[in-house]
Amino acid sequence: MRNVTDGIPLTALVAKESVKTGWNGAGGGFGLSSAGIAPMLGFAAGSAYSRTERARDLAAPQIKTGVDFGIIPQLVMTSVAAGFIMYLPDMMLRYRSIDPGDRALRAITTLMHWGGAACIAGAFIWIVVVLMNQTRETGENDSTVAHALTKQIYNRLRYVEREHIIFDPTTGQEGPASKEGLTNLLKQES
Structure with missing residues (x-):
């Protein structure tokens, strides 16, 4: 069985490899119109959210609501x-x-x-x-309880980079660090 302190928490890996950036700016100038020369001013702002492929694959599963x-x-x-x-x-x-x-x-x-x-x-x-x-x-109540249990299991998973695996220090279960491996590990334990 692996040591409980091996690797890093999976949630920390996903947070570290996810970045939210924001940008904003202003610009101005003069333009010619039928009334003569007119000053112009403009502003722009935005944000972007990006993740590495590994962070996308190992992100926490989202609850599926019954609403389409x-x-x-x-x-x-x-x-x-x-x-x-x-x-x-x-x-x-x-x-x-x-x-x-x-x-x-x-x-x-x-x-x-x-x-x-x-x-x-x-x-x-x-x-x-x-x-x-x-x-x-x-069955919304059943899915909410199942999601809470899955989230609890997900929060205790750890990632070992040198072997590229994820494991649960409580049960000793482990699997490859991929979307399928994460899904299988969560299904085995819940």
């Missing part, structure tokens, strides 16, 4: 369509010379307003039903 966020584009499209449907009658009245007292036009505008509201209500109900079903199917 692939529905967000559908929600946006439904909201835009509902807004367009609700705004269309007003746009027709504004940009056309149509008599607002026309009964057919009033019926169409009323239907469009209620149709847009129905789209929004239907989307909301669909979202609630889908999200509730997905959470129920995955």
